[in-house]
Amino acid sequence: MSIDSFASLSQLSRSLAAGEFSSQELTRHFLKRAHSYTGLNAFITIDEDQALTQAETADDDRTAGRATRVTGIPIAYKDIFCTRDLLTTCGSGMLHNFVAPYDATVVERLRAAGVVTLGKANMDEFAMGSSNENSHFGSVANPWDTDRVPGGSSGGSACIVAAGLAPAATGTDTGGSIRQPAAFCGITGFKPTYGRVSRYGMVAFASSLDQGGLLARSAADVALLLPFMAGFDPRDATSSPTTDTWLEACREQPLEPVEGLTIGIPEQYFDGLDVPAAAIDAARAELETAGFSFRSVSLPHSAAAIPAYYIIAGAEASTNLSRYDGVRFGHRCESPQSLEDLYERSRSEGFGTEVKRRILTGTYALSVGYFDAYYLKAQKIRRLIQQDFLDAFESVDLLLAPTTPDVAFRRGELTDDPVAMYQQDIFTVPASLAGLPAMSLPCGVHQGLPLGMQLIGPHFAEQLLLRTAEAFQRRTDWHQRRPEGY
Numbered sequence: 001m002s003i004d005s006f007a008s009l010s011q012l013s014r015s016l017a018a019g020e021f022s023s024q025e026l027t028r029h030f031l032k033r034a035h036s037y038t039g040l041n042a043f044i045t046i047d048e049d050q051a052l053t054q055a056e057t058a059d060d061d062r063t064a065g066r067a068t069r070v071t072g073i074p075i076a077y078k079d080i081f082c083t084r085d086l087l088t089t090c091g092s093g094m095l096h097n098f099v100a101p102y103d104a105t106v107v108e109r110l111r112a113a114g115v116v117t118l119g120k121a122n123m124d125e126f127a128m129g130s131s132n133e134n135s136h137f138g139s140v141a142n143p144w145d146t147d148r149v150p151g152g153s154s155g156g157s158a159c160i161v162a163a164g165l166a167p168a169a170t171g172t173d174t175g176g177s178i179r180q181p182a183a184f185c186g187i188t189g190f191k192p193t194y195g196r197v198s199r200y201g202m203v204a205f206a207s208s209l210d211q212g213g214l215l216a217r218s219a220a221d222v223a224l225l226l227p228f229m230a231g232f233d234p235r236d237a238t239s240s241p242t243t244d245t246w247l248e249a250c251r252e253q254p255l256e257p258v259e260g261l262t263i264g265i266p267e268q269y270f271d272g273l274d275v276p277a278a279a280i281d282a283a284r285a286e287l288e289t290a291g292f293s294f295r296s297v298s299l300p301h302s303a304a305a306i307p308a309y310y311i312i313a314g315a316e317a318s319t320n321l322s323r324y325d326g327v328r329f330g331h332r333c334e335s336p337q338s339l340e341d342l343y344e345r346s347r348s349e350g351f352g353t354e355v356k357r358r359i360l361t362g363t364y365a366l367s368v369g370y371f372d373a374y375y376l377k378a379q380k381i382r383r384l385i386q387q388d389f390l391d392a393f394e395s396v397d398l399l400l401a402p403t404t405p406d407v408a409f410r411r412g413e414l415t416d417d418p419v420a421m422y423q424q425d426i427f428t429v430p431a432s433l434a435g436l437p438a439m440s441l442p443c444g445v446h447q448g449l450p451l452g453m454q455l456i457g458p459h460f461a462e463q464l465l466l467r468t469a470e471a472f473q474r475r476t477d478w479h480q481r482r483p484e485g486y
């Protein structure tokens with residue numbers, strides 16, 4: 001038995017079906033790797049017994065003829081997805097001891113399909129960050145260069161996939177947290193349309209933006225796993241009842257490339273773009289050879305996306321995080337003297353600096369006297385940004401943009417400058433504000449570090465995105481590059 005740690009999900013699926021190895025052997029293989037690379041700090045929790053018990057059930061299901069195409073595949077979950085019987089910390093000291101009484105819908109569905117839970121991935125506290133340096137459990141290294149950040153907030157998930165510690169991991173994306181770490185770690189990251197994946201059991205950060213998705217090796221692997229976790233959920237009022245028969249069919253069928261679409265190039269995203277520009281140009285030429293055509297489009301309000309996002313996300317976070325009061329769950333201070341003392345000290349001790357900054361700015365933006373000037377104005381900008389995209393999609397099928405302004409930055413480089421850190425999200429935040437599906441795929445290497453490009457589609461155009469990405473990935477091998485030493 002030999003297992004390729006960087007094999008695609010579809011390859012692993014075929015090998016399991018052919019009996020080349022069992023899920024227990026595959027799970028043991030990845031558990032062993034997780035233990036060999038603890039220096040990356042990519043996992044917060046691993047429960048070997050639980051993983052192996054699930055793998056045993058998967059093997060039994062296969063023997064009994066009850067296997068799906070993903071039965072027995074071990075994956076990691078970002079530690080924002082609630083899991084019964086396993087810690088869910090959300091990267092926070094506030095939830096360092098929290099075990100949820102139920103599974104998130106995403107976890108429940110993937111488990112029902114036979115997917116094995118390898119462990120819970122490190123992340124920025126409450127998904128606030130772009131570098132994974134805001135985790136209560138320590139920062140995560142980028143496997144391409146351990147002095148660099150893996151991106152955030154799904155930094156653990158990205159690191160795990162890039163280092164071959166699991167074939168895929170779940171992530172969440174509120175303003176870029178799947179796409180940006182995927183770009184920094186040289187893997188494929190997919191954020192579905194807002195409402196495509198249930199938020200039930202996903203710890204809330206900014207509820208009008210939060211969306212669960214995947215970090216994986218390729219578009220084909222995303223297409224294989226996504227249908228098992230997506231779909232309407234009556235327990236999430238914003239989950240969409242729109243069904244997608246194409247996506248459903250991906251449970252059984254391999255991903256086929258699409259041809260001949262028209263792709264828009266948003267001019268504002270390339271104005272002054274430095275490092276990723278050449279790689280994206282080359283990718284564009286490759287897609288042109290494959291029959292895609294390109295035209296320039298304008299998204300004039302994108303420049304206002306960062307301030308609008310940080311006001312809206314902060315405002316929603318300040319409301320969502322008010323539940324951590326030291327009473328119902330999470331951290332509680334020692335011997336409180338009064339109710340106020342209980343609230344004050346539990347929250348001061350439980351939350352980290354960045355989370356406190358968001359709560360303060362968010363509460364300020366919502367306060368009487370400032371509501372109109374900040375929150376309301378940000379909502380108006382959000383509407384204009386949405387309209388820009390809708391207008392662009394009148395003349396093009398998809399958009400091609402950079403994912404990040406540069407390659408992964410150094411650990412510690414931006415920690416003292418929150419605004420510079422926020423600017424990192426310049427290319428990912430607009431699609432989030434508009435609720436659009438978007439993905440990042442590897443498109444080059446610069447000074448030994450991976451570069452990503454972003455595809456953005458109209459609402460519910462998961463099919464167009466994944467099939468365009470497949471057309472690109474069949475013609476190139478950027479997604480097969482891997483860091484040395486793993």
Ligand code: GLN
Nearest residue numbers: 127128129174175176177
């Ligand atoms: N970096 C952004 C933030 O800190 C996005 C985070 C996310 O998508 N969860 O808010």
